[in-house]
Amino acid sequence: MTFSHEAASQSASILTEALPYIQQLSGQTIVVKYGGNAMENDELKHSFARDIVLMKELGINPVIVHGGGPQIGACLKQLNIETQFIHGMRITDQPTMDVVEMVLKGQVNSEIVNLINSHNGNAVGLSGKDAHSIIARKLTTHLIPDAGTETIDLGFVGEVAEIRTDLIDLLLATGFIPVIAPIGVDEQGDTYNINADLVAGKVAEVLQASQLLLLTNIPGLLNKEGQLITALNTTETDQLIADGTISGGMIPKIKCAISAVNNGVTSAHIVDGRVKNAVLLELLTNANVGTLITA
Ligand SMILES: Nc1ncnc2c1ncn2[C@@H]1O[C@H](COP(=O)(O)OP(=O)(O)O)[C@@H](O)[C@H]1O
Numbered sequence: 001m002t003f004s005h006e007a008a009s010q011s012a013s014i015l016t017e018a019l020p021y022i023q024q025l026s027g028q029t030i031v032v033k034y035g036g037n038a039m040e041n042d043e044l045k046h047s048f049a050r051d052i053v054l055m056k057e058l059g060i061n062p063v064i065v066h067g068g069g070p071q072i073g074a075c076l077k078q079l080n081i082e083t084q085f086i087h088g089m090r091i092t093d094q095p096t097m098d099v100v101e102m103v104l105k106g107q108v109n110s111e112i113v114n115l116i117n118s119h120n121g122n123a124v125g126l127s128g129k130d131a132h133s134i135i136a137r138k139l140t141t142h143l144i145p146d147a148g149t150e151t152i153d154l155g156f157v158g159e160v161a162e163i164r165t166d167l168i169d170l171l172l173a174t175g176f177i178p179v180i181a182p183i184g185v186d187e188q189g190d191t192y193n194i195n196a197d198l199v200a201g202k203v204a205e206v207l208q209a210s211q212l213l214l215l216t217n218i219p220g221l222l223n224k225e226g227q228l229i230t231a232l233n234t235t236e237t238d239q240l241i242a243d244g245t246i247s248g249g250m251i252p253k254i255k256c257a258i259s260a261v262n263n264g265v266t267s268a269h270i271v272d273g274r275v276k277n278a279v280l281l282e283l284l285t286n287a288n289v290g291t292l293i294t295a
C-alpha cells in the first residue's frame, strides 16, 4: 500500500471532528433497530457490524433489536404459506408464528450475532422468551389507526406489555452487546409476533437510552411529494397518519419513536440503513442523514 499523507491527514481530521460526539455519547446506551429491509447485502451487513463494534470500543453501549420482515416473507413463500399485512402488522396464525420464530431467532438473530462477533465484537442473541425479557399481550385494535370500533383479529400479533431488563442489564454490565429478536410471551406462555419497531421503542424507553436509531430502507420520513422530512415533533404526526402520508410499516416506526421521545429518550432517528456506515454517520458526524424526532 502506498502511503498518502493527504489521506492520512483526512483520517486524522475525521477522528478529531468526531471527538465531541464521542465525549457526549461515551457511557450512554443507544438502541439500534436493524430492519430486515436494511440487511440488503453482505457489504452493508458487515458495515453495520463494524459500526456496532466501533461504538462499543468507544464506550457507547449499543443494544440491537432486529426485524426480519422480508426474510420471514421469503420463508413463508417457500413454504407456500400466504401472508397479509394490516397497517404494517403481519396477520399471524399458528403456522405463520412457527415460521416467524424460526426465521427471527434461528436465522436472522444468529446471523447478526455472528456478523458482530466476526469483527471481534461480543454479541449475545436473545429473544423475548429468554429470562422473560419481553412480556407480550395480544394486540388489540387501539394501535391501528382508522380501524374505528371494528375489531380486527391479527392472531398471534402482540404488543409489548413489559420489558424485563434483568438479562439485558447483566449483558451490558459485563461488556456484551445484546441482540434481541422481537418475539414475546404472555403469562400463559403463548408466543407472540411483535413488530420490531415497537420492541425497539419500548426497550429504549425502559433502558432510558439517549437515542433510538431506526435503520430502514428509505432515506427517512417522506412528505406527500416524496421529499425528506428532516425533523419532526410529536404534535405533527397524527395529522400525517390521518391524511395517509404515513402508511404501512412507517406507522409503527413513527408511533414507537414518538412514544420513546415522550418517555425520556432524547431523540429518535429514522435512518437509511442502505447507506454504508449509516450508524456512524448519524452518531459521530453532523451529516444528519435521516429524520430526527424529538419531543
Ligand atoms: N411517509 C412515508 N415516508 C417513508 N416511508 C413510508 C412512508 N409511508 C409509508 N412508508 C413505507 O414504510 C416503509 C418502511 O417500513 P418497513 O417496510 O416496515 O421497514 P423496516 O423493515 O425497515 O421496518 C418504507 O419502505 C415505505 O414503503
Ligand SMILES: CC(=O)N[C@@H](CCC(=O)OP(=O)(O)O)C(=O)O
Binding pocket: 034, 035, 036, 037, 066, 067, 068, 069, 070, 072, 088, 089, 090, 100, 157, 158, 182, 193, 194, 195, 196, 197, 249
Ligand atoms: C407483527 C409483525 O408484523 N411482525 C413483524 C416482525 C419482524 C419485523 O418487524 O421486521 P422488520 O423490522 O424488518 O419489518 C413481521 O412478522 O414481519
